[in-house]
Amino acid sequence: MIRFDNVTKIYKGETRAVNDVSLNITKGEFVFLVGPSGSGKSTMLRLMTCEEKATAGNIHVAGKDLSKLNSWRVPYLRRNIGSVFQDFKLLPNKTVYENVAFALEVIGRPDGVIRTQVPAILELVGLEDKHRRFPDELSGGEQQRVSVARAFVNRPLILLADEPTGNLDPDTSEELTSLLDRINRTGTTVVMATHDQAIVNRMRRRVVALRHGELVRDEQRGGYGGESEHGSAPDDAAPSDDASTELRDAHGS
Amino acid sequence: MSRIRYFARETWANIRRNLTLTFAAILTVAVGVMLVGMGLMAGYASGNALDRWEGGVQFEVFMDPQIDPSQIDALGLELETHPEIDRIEFFSSEEAYGLVSQQMADQPELLAQVSPEALPPSYRVVPRSVEAELIESLAAQFRQRPGVMSVQTGREEVDAIRTWFSSFQGIVLLLSIVLAGASVMLIFNSIRVAMFARRREIEVMKLVGATNSFIRFPFMLEGMLHGLIGGIIGAIAAGALRGHVEGLFSRSDILAFFRSFVVTSDQFTTVVIVTVIAGVLVGMIGSAFAASRFLDV
Numbered sequence: 001m002i003r004f005d006n007v008t009k010i011y012k013g014e015t016r017a018v019n020d021v022s023l024n025i026t027k028g029e030f031v032f033l034v035g036p037s038g039s040g041k042s043t044m045l046r047l048m049t050c051e052e053k054a055t056a057g058n059i060h061v062a063g064k065d066l067s068k069l070n071s072w073r074v075p076y077l078r079r080n081i082g083s084v085f086q087d088f089k090l091l092p093n094k095t096v097y098e099n100v101a102f103a104l105e106v107i108g109r110p111d112g113v114i115r116t117q118v119p120a121i122l123e124l125v126g127l128e129d130k131h132r133r134f135p136d137e138l139s140g141g142e143q144q145r146v147s148v149a150r151a152f153v154n155r156p157l158i159l160l161a162d163e164p165t166g167n168l169d170p171d172t173s174e175e176l177t178s179l180l181d182r183i184n185r186t187g188t189t190v191v192m193a194t195h196d197q198a199i200v201n202r203m204r205r206r207v208v209a210l211r212h213g214e215l216v217r218d219e220q221r222g223g224y225g226g227e228s229e230h231g232s233a234p235d236d237a238a239p240s241d242d243a244s245t246e247l248r249d250a251h252g253s
Numbered sequence: 254m255s256r257i258r259y260f261a262r263e264t265w266a267n268i269r270r271n272l273t274l275t276f277a278a279i280l281t282v283a284v285g286v287m288l289v290g291m292g293l294m295a296g297y298a299s300g301n302a303l304d305r306w307e308g309g310v311q312f313e314v315f316m317d318p319q320i321d322p323s324q325i326d327a328l329g330l331e332l333e334t335h336p337e338i339d340r341i342e343f344f345s346s347e348e349a350y351g352l353v354s355q356q357m358a359d360q361p362e363l364l365a366q367v368s369p370e371a372l373p374p375s376y377r378v379v380p381r382s383v384e385a386e387l388i389e390s391l392a393a394q395f396r397q398r399p400g401v402m403s404v405q406t407g408r409e410e411v412d413a414i415r416t417w418f419s420s421f422q423g424i425v426l427l428l429s430i431v432l433a434g435a436s437v438m439l440i441f442n443s444i445r446v447a448m449f450a451r452r453r454e455i456e457v458m459k460l461v462g463a464t465n466s467f468i469r470f471p472f473m474l475e476g477m478l479h480g481l482i483g484g485i486i487g488a489i490a491a492g493a494l495r496g497h498v499e500g501l502f503s504r505s506d507i508l509a510f511f512r513s514f515v516v517t518s519d520q521f522t523t524v525v526i527v528t529v530i531a532g533v534l535v536g537m538i539g540s541a542f543a544a545s546r547f548l549d550v
Contacts, residue, residue, distance in 0.1 A: 072465070075462040075464045076462060078460065079461070079462035081462075083460050089453070103457070106458045106461060106463035106467060106468075107464075
């Protein structure tokens with residue numbers, strides 16, 4: 001579903017945000033992207049949605065080679081990808097219903113589809129009785145659920161979440177993650193970039209760890225694993241022997 | 254259906270949000286296209302007038318001042334009875350001197366060099382028809398008569414008027430180009446402000462996979478609407494101007510000369526079409542420029 005082959009991204013000829021990363025995510029997987037701030041998690045997600053172009057290497061998303069994708073095809077790629085952000089990105093002057101409907105409206109879906117899909121998705125995220133509220137009348141957790149509803153209303157193949165629990169308290173974060181988990185169980189590939197150790201450790205899903213733009217660990221049923229990377233990986237960011245071993249192990253299992 | 258409703262709603266919201274800048278843009282377009290209309294109408298009016306006067310509506314036959322008064326009378330009779338000539342007016346040497354002294358009232362030293370006897374007596378001849386060829390042939394006919402010093406048709410005056418009108422048109426055209434530039438920039442800015450006001454929506458639209466053309470369309474529509482409204486106002490203003498000027502010409506005796514400077518209604522229709530299209534074009538250019546500058550994937 002998502003494949004990175006030796007991908008490097010250099011911003012403005014200076015910072016190496018992603019350095020020679022290879023990664024394969026298959027359909028229906030739930031993947032945590034972990035690592036400290038500036039490790040390249042967000043850049044990875046932006047590369048997947050074509051908001052950024054890779055400096056080197058190849059990226060395939062939903063069967064498309066992004067380096068060969070015409071810019072006018074990019075919107076059609078994005079219709080297969082739902083995105084959720086730390087700051088929700090809801091439109092303050094639209095109600096919950098309108099915010100979700102907007103996502104269908106602007107890709108030209110007919111009225112009938114909008115009228116059936118929006119209530120269905122609001123029910124899925126548990127906000128059917130708040131569809132007339134405005135975002136500022138909702139709690140953070142509810143707002144984030146609206147943004148998940150908006151990302152998922154078009155039934156995309158892939159859902160990308162960039163620190164979706166960053167502004168939420170632990171209980172709400174847990175709820176949101178279980179919502180993403182339910183969405184994952186419908187067959188949607190979910191990639192979630194996060195700092196949230198508790199959630200990563202509890203879910204026991206595939207964990208891809210980045211550090212200084214390099215992939216340092218890829219475990220099928222991993223934890224946040226703060227101790228190994230934070231402790232031993234050298235700051236100059238060449239992949240350590242430990243990490244290479246972990247990588248081999250991960251592929252073997 | 255949902256698309257049409259979406260575009261209508263978004264365009265209207267943009268215009269309302271941004272009223273002062275919208276107003277400025279529309280007014281600039283209106284004044285600009287009104288000038289385009291003025292230039293066109295001036296061209297039409299002078300063309301219409303000059304077509305009729307190509308050879309001048311009248312001509313003057315200057316006699317040799319030395320000749321016998323009876324010869325002058327004989328020529329006068331011939332002119333008066335000519336079937337193609339409507340009426341004539343005689344100016345003696347003294348009357349010519351009177352006119353000259355009026356014209357040179359503030360240059361007495363020049364006037365002192367002119368004596369009444371040296372000035373040629375003349376007939377001012379008004380033909381029945383204003384066709385240029387007829388006037389030219391009449392003028393040529395009388396140029397051959399004995400005692401005639403020269404015959405002057407209005408050709409030079411007509412040429413002078415044409416020159417004046419074309420330079421007027423040039424100035425108006427230049428001004429309208431300047432205003433068209435200003436209109437494009439104002440619409441560009443008003444669309445940019447509209448985009449800035451809606452940057453969150455645009456961000457979300459890009460995120461969920463709205464195409465560029467879909468995102469741009471309401472803004473293009475808004476710019477075109479600015480241009481269209483400005484164009485219509487400009488056309489109305491040009492129409493009012495036409496009515497006012499023609500009324501002025503027909504009422505005033507001093508401006509009676511300009512009476513034949515009229516724009517036909519067919520020509521005015523062309524003026525309206527051109528001004529409205531110019532307005533829409535300016536709107537499209539301004540908004541397309543803004544859309545391509547500020548709305549990339």
